[in-house]
Amino acid sequence: MSGPPSPLIENYLRETGFWHMANIGRGCKLNPKLISAFIKRWRPETHTFHLPCDESTITLKDVQLQLGLLVDRSVLTESIQSVD
Structure with a gap:
């Protein structure tokens, strides 16, 4: 650590x-086995965890609440595309 x-x-x-x-x-x-289990169940194409009981999505609001982040501005919701 x-x-x-x-x-x-x-x-x-x-x-x-x-x-x-x-x-x-x-x-x-940290529990390496637990972390590995979550990594195996993560589906990046849908941004969800596929669990035996159901599907679970972690939203930015979830992260805000869990980490105690203060949000005092509007949130960027559209993707930004790079110009090549």
Whole structure:
């Protein structure tokens, strides 16, 4: 597990409201078997997890609620295409 974020960026993380994001998971033990099980069930073409009981989609709202992110602006909902 990595250490705390560098003191050089701590103020930037705090100003943007991402300080708590940089500290998520500290002290948590990751379960490699559980992570592998979720990876095997992820379907990138539909952005869903296919579980034995049903299908589950993780939305940006879910992530916002789980991580305690503050949203104070409109959300970008359209894809941005690169010009080659």
